[in-house]
Amino acid sequence: MPDTSDSVPDTSSAASAAPRLLRDGTVHSTAEPYAEAMIVEDGLVSWVGSDETAEHLRGEQHAVEELDRALVAPAFVGWVRRPLAELADAEDVATATETVLTAQAVQGAGTLRMSLTVGSEDLVDARRLRARLEPVLAAAAAHPMDVHPLITVPAGDEAPSDLSAALEPLLEDALDDVDRIAGRPVGVELTGVLAQDAAADAAEAVAAIVQAGRQPVLTLPAEPAASPADVVERLEGLRSRLRERRAAPRPDRPLLLVGFDTPEPDLWRRVLDTAAQVVLRGPGHLAPALSTGVPISAVPAEGENPWSLISAHVHHSEAGVSVRAGFNAQSRGAFRSLAGEQGQAGPGGGGQLNPGSAATYAVWEVDSLAVQTPDARTAAWSTDVRARTPLLPYLDGVTLPRLVALVVDGQELHRAQR
Numbered sequence: 001m002p003d004t005s006d007s008v009p010d011t012s013s014a015a016s017a018a019p020r021l022l023r024d025g026t027v028h029s030t031a032e033p034y035a036e037a038m039i040v041e042d043g044l045v046s047w048v049g050s051d052e053t054a055e056h057l058r059g060e061q062h063a064v065e066e067l068d069r070a071l072v073a074p075a076f077v078g079w080v081r082r083p084l085a086e087l088a089d090a091e092d093v094a095t096a097t098e099t100v101l102t103a104q105a106v107q108g109a110g111t112l113r114m115s116l117t118v119g120s121e122d123l124v125d126a127r128r129l130r131a132r133l134e135p136v137l138a139a140a141a142a143h144p145m146d147v148h149p150l151i152t153v154p155a156g157d158e159a160p161s162d163l164s165a166a167l168e169p170l171l172e173d174a175l176d177d178v179d180r181i182a183g184r185p186v187g188v189e190l191t192g193v194l195a196q197d198a199a200a201d202a203a204e205a206v207a208a209i210v211q212a213g214r215q216p217v218l219t220l221p222a223e224p225a226a227s228p229a230d231v232v233e234r235l236e237g238l239r240s241r242l243r244e245r246r247a248a249p250r251p252d253r254p255l256l257l258v259g260f261d262t263p264e265p266d267l268w269r270r271v272l273d274t275a276a277q278v279v280l281r282g283p284g285h286l287a288p289a290l291s292t293g294v295p296i297s298a299v300p301a302e303g304e305n306p307w308s309l310i311s312a313h314v315h316h317s318e319a320g321v322s323v324r325a326g327f328n329a330q331s332r333g334a335f336r337s338l339a340g341e342q343g344q345a346g347p348g349g350g351g352q353l354n355p356g357s358a359a360t361y362a363v364w365e366v367d368s369l370a371v372q373t374p375d376a377r378t379a380a381w382s383t384d385v386r387a388r389t390p391l392l393p394y395l396d397g398v399t400l401p402r403l404v405a406l407v408v409d410g411q412e413l414h415r416a417q418r
Contacts, residue, residue, distance in 0.1 A: 017410055018063045019046075023054050025067025026369055026391055028074065031354035033390040038072060040359040043410035047355055070404055071364045071393065073327075074351045075110025076306045077334035079299045081152070084116040087139075088132035097139035101147060105406045105414035107306055108362035111335065111350070112145050113299075115189055117152040123166045126173035133174065137182040144408050146360070148338050149182050150217055151175070152189040163193070164204035171212040185253070187215035187339055194234045194257070195224045202234070203241035206255070210247045215339040220259035222281075228262035232270050239274040249275070253339045254295070261285055263318055268292040277337050283312035286329060287319035287374075297334035298326070305403075306330055307364075311395040320374025323392045359410040364401035370394040 019041040027035035029048045037054035039047040039062070047057065058064070080100055090096035104112055116136065122129045133151075140147040151170065153163070170188070179185050188209045193202040202218075209216040220231065235257065242248050249255040255276045261284035262268065269292045271278060278289065280298040289296045300309040310326035332351035335341055341350055353361055369391035393401045406414040 019059075019061055020065060020410070021054060021058055021062040022065045022067055022072060022363075023051050025070045025072055025363075027072045027353060028390045028392065029353045030390065038353065040407075040410050043359055045353055045355055045357050045359050048353065067363065071366050071369065071391075071401065072353065072361050073364060073392075074331045074353050075360045075362050075406060075408065076108050076330045077111045077113070077297070077299065077338070077351070078104045078107055078109030078302075078306075079113045079115070080104060080302060081115040081117065084118050084122065084132060084136065084151075087116070087136045093135040094139040094142070097136055098143055101140065101143045101145055102413070104145070104302075106403060106416075107300065107302075107304070108364070108403050108406055109306070110145060110360040110362070110406060110408045111148070111338070113148045113150060113338070114140055115150045115152045117154065118170075119154070120166065123153070123170055123174075126169035129170065129174040130176070130178065133178055134181055137178055137186070141181060141183045144411050144413055146408070147182075148184065148187070150187040150189045150215075152191060152219075154191050163190070163201050164208055167205055167208050171208055171214070175212070175214075185214055185339055187217055187253075188212075189217035189219055189258075191219045192221050194218055194231050194238070195221055195226045203238050203245070206238060206249075207242055207245045207247035210242070210249050210253075213253075215253040215256070216249060217256040217258060220257075222259070224259070228260065228264065228267055231257075231260060232262075232267050235274050235276060236270065239276075252341075254337065256337060263288060265292055268294050279334075279337060280329070283309065283316060285319040286313050286316070286321050286325065290321065290325060295333070295336065296329060297337050298329040299334065300330070305400050307393065307395065307400040311397055311400065314372065314374050314395055315397050316374070322374060323370075323372040323395055324389070327392055360408045362406050363404040364393065365404050366393040366401045367399055368394045 021039050023037040025036060027038045027048050029035045032048045035048040036051045037049060038045060082100060087093060087096050101112060137149055140149060175186055190205060206216045256279055257276045258279040259281045260278050261280060263285045265288045268289050272292055272294045277295040298309060300306045310323060313321050313326035314323055335351035371389050371391060372394055404416055405412060
């Protein structure tokens with residue numbers, strides 16, 4: 001694995017950096033599926049195309065990066081979880097927060113959700129909670145990565161006895177004006193509420209989150225006690241109660257269900273009817289979810305090579321998918337699940353490397369590229385331009401791509417030592 005000791009953010013602005021020309025590689029772009037080169041200017045992708053054309057566009061102002069046949073792909077969306085106390089009580093809050101976020105650079109993540117777990121005692125004193133939140137959110141907003149914060153309220157034995165009442169100080173006081181500090185609306189994550197038979201209380205809590213203009217995230221326990229069918233039934237009940245209260249989540253701040261999985265297409269179709277988006281936590285049944293149209297994404301565990309999860313989805317014993325489907329679940333699909341990003345689905349939107357999109361990408365050293373399906377007998381290595389399908393690494397279940405560099409908004413955050 002690459003040495004990660006030099007993963008230190010460069011605090012210089014992307015706009016002040018020289019235009020960069022990347023050449024002699026493979027650029028994963030839906031606008032130009034067989035692109036070999038890319039030009040980055042002012043933190044944006046300004047052009048993608050062939051090496052031959054790149055030579056004509058090359059000017060003295062361009063810093064040239066030789067890719068040596070590496071793959072340039074949109075950066076992944078990661079997820080970090082920490083107790084608020086771990087960061088808020090650190091001797092240097094900014095440094096502690098930066099360290100947690102920067103560690104994700106070695107996974108090729110350019111955008112992050114950051115869950116900050118609070119306890120029942122934190123919810124009692126809104127003024128104190130806000131004072132602890134502000135420096136952490138300010139440090140996250142100052143980080144070069146695009147950070148989407150969530151406040152996580154636990155359920156189960158650690159949950160407040162009246163969840164909706166406990167949320168009032170958080171939503172009405174503690175989070176008042178912190179969006180300005182965070183740079184975006186801070187979401188609220190509830191853990192375990194759909195694993196319990198308490199749909200009415202869950203509905204009141206989610207309605208309060210929605211009415212406060214925040215994204216609701218419902219996360220199942222790592223080992224949920226409820227069956228997938230029970231979870232879906234409770235989700236349907238939640239959706240019905242939210243409609244009665246006229247508190248349906250906004251399309252740009254969709255309800256997320258984290259950790260749900262099932263092999264049953266009928267259950268996925270019922271999830272689709274609730275308008276919830278699902279985030280797979282680890283290898284899951286991605287194929288039936290995609291076949292029924294459920295908006296779905298996936299996130300690797302902290303410290304895990306994201307291609308490992310893609311490989312697991314490709315080689316899933318029951319529900320294998322193409323590399324492209326697994327890759328999109330951790331890039332474009334994950335990006336679209338973020339609050340406020342649903343309007344970014346066009347050619348220049350998030351999770352893509354097309355002219356006009358943010359120059360947020362990872363450079364990967366790969367052994368070979370292909371258009372790979374889950375069935376090895378139908379895997380194709382064709383480079384026929386009529387296919388118009390960008391190539392991705394061939395994943396044999398053993399060897400994974402190796403991260404060379406991560407760039408966010410044109411700013412290099414990490415480069416592995418050779």
